[in-house]
Amino acid sequence: MALMPVAEALARVLEHAAPLPAQPTQLHDAHGRVLAESLVARRTQPPDDVSAMDGYAARAADVSTVPATLKVIGEVAAGRPFAGSVTPGCAARIFTGGVVPKGADTIVIQENVTRNDDSIVVNVAAPLNKHIRRAGLDFKQGDVLLAKGRILTGRDLSLAASMNYDSIPVHRPPRVAILATGDELVMPGSEPGHGQIVYSNGYAVMALARSEGAAVFDLGIVPDRVEETVAAIRRARELDVDILVTTGGASVGDYDLVQKALAGEGLDISFWKVALRPGRPLMHGRLGGMQVLGLPGNPVSAFVCGVLFLSPLIRALSGRSDVEPATESARAGIDLPANDERTDYMRATLRAESDGPPVATPFSAQDSSMMQALARADCLVIREPFAAALRAGEACRIVKLPL
Secondary structure, three states: OOOEOHHHHHHHHHOOOOOOOEEEEEHHHOOOOEEOOOEEOOOOEOOOOEEOOOEEEEOHHHOOOOOEEEEEEEEEEOOEOOOOEOOOOEEEEEOOOOEOOEOOOEEEEHHHEEEEOOEEEEOOOOOOOOOEEOOOOOEOOOOEEEOOOOEOOHHHHHHHHHOOOOEEEEEOOOEEEEEEEOOOEEOOOOOOOOOOEEOOHHHHHHHHHHHOOOEEEEEEEEOOOHHHHHHHHHHHHHOOOOEEEEEOOOOOOOOOOHHHHHHHHOOEEEEEOEOEEOOOOOEEEEEOOEEEEEEOOOHHHHHHHHHHHHHHHHHHHHOOOOOOOOOEEEEEOOOEOOOOOOEEEEEEEEEEEOOEEEEEEEOOOOOOOOHHHHHHOOEEEEEOOOOOOEOOOOEEEEEEOOO
16 A cells, blocks of 8 residues: 555545534533534623712713712622612712612712712712713623633633523543553563563654643553454444544554554555555554554653644534644754655744744654654654755744644
8 A cells, every 4th residue: 555645644534533413511511512503692791781880970061060979878799789860969979889879970089089977079070971880881692792612711711601601512531542552562660671662652642632632541451362362343333432542553564454454444544654654554444333544652752743643633523613733934054955755744843033933953863663762852844855955044844843
């Protein structure tokens, strides 16, 4: 099977990634979720004209010339409106948030007033509508204030509450299972035997999935045996996950049995092998309603493929519109040679500059086994297939790595 271009591979991954069903969710559980329907305000905010300051509600005509003496006829607090009306020569004590009484059309702040028992002397003139928040100043009933597809922030949740929603429709978060394969793998904290290595790639991939809002299930490590691999795949189906991510076992070796196990379960494969570096032995297919991503066993390759393919898939299933990895402009920090037929994603540090785009400096060693370099990297420098040599200071494109 020929190597597939990265763009085509991503298009295939996203082809059947329709947003998951909506579910009503309480506001306190909706942070970071994606709104499944636009929200229309159920009320007007504020519902009445209210005072923006502590002071006295009066008629502007009575306080246009000062000093002016007014009779205090009542008091207004937030949630306790005044039943009467402010008539000529009168005022009502009012506090911030209080409903402006009938007849009043300005607020005299208390700092500009001298109180004498049941009367006040206004020392500074107050023009019409001063310190009054008109009904509907923020929004009106029927206004569409939060659009479908929005990733909900804490501020959005406060707005939804003000709109009188206690629960809102958001897309169900994708369920992702992570399965590692390989006789050579042992868990961190173990003492590796001769020829064994410590399992590491799943931790970065699981963190990546969680950072995108997915619910993650760790299926652990299975040895290079078809029967046990099949059992783990069936466990993922029992968990009703939306995405099964495997790491390792998707290449061409005699012990790379993941594809064989998946095929036996009925996998409809869409591609295997992509023209990218690192991560050529990347596999994708569907097993019933479950998407399957077979990531390389190499930890660096697995993470880079996770950024490029798993994150977009999770985002698409979550209902987000910003699905594909965002690229940004930068300047190369070093000379880079011409590229070959594969898209190269070079691990690099990023340095901000005051006079233009940031400077992205790839590590001199780009071996895909080097976890230390990946941990230190801020971004991936993208080198398109057959890109010409690049001089330091020339423009390049980057993908920033998630924190």
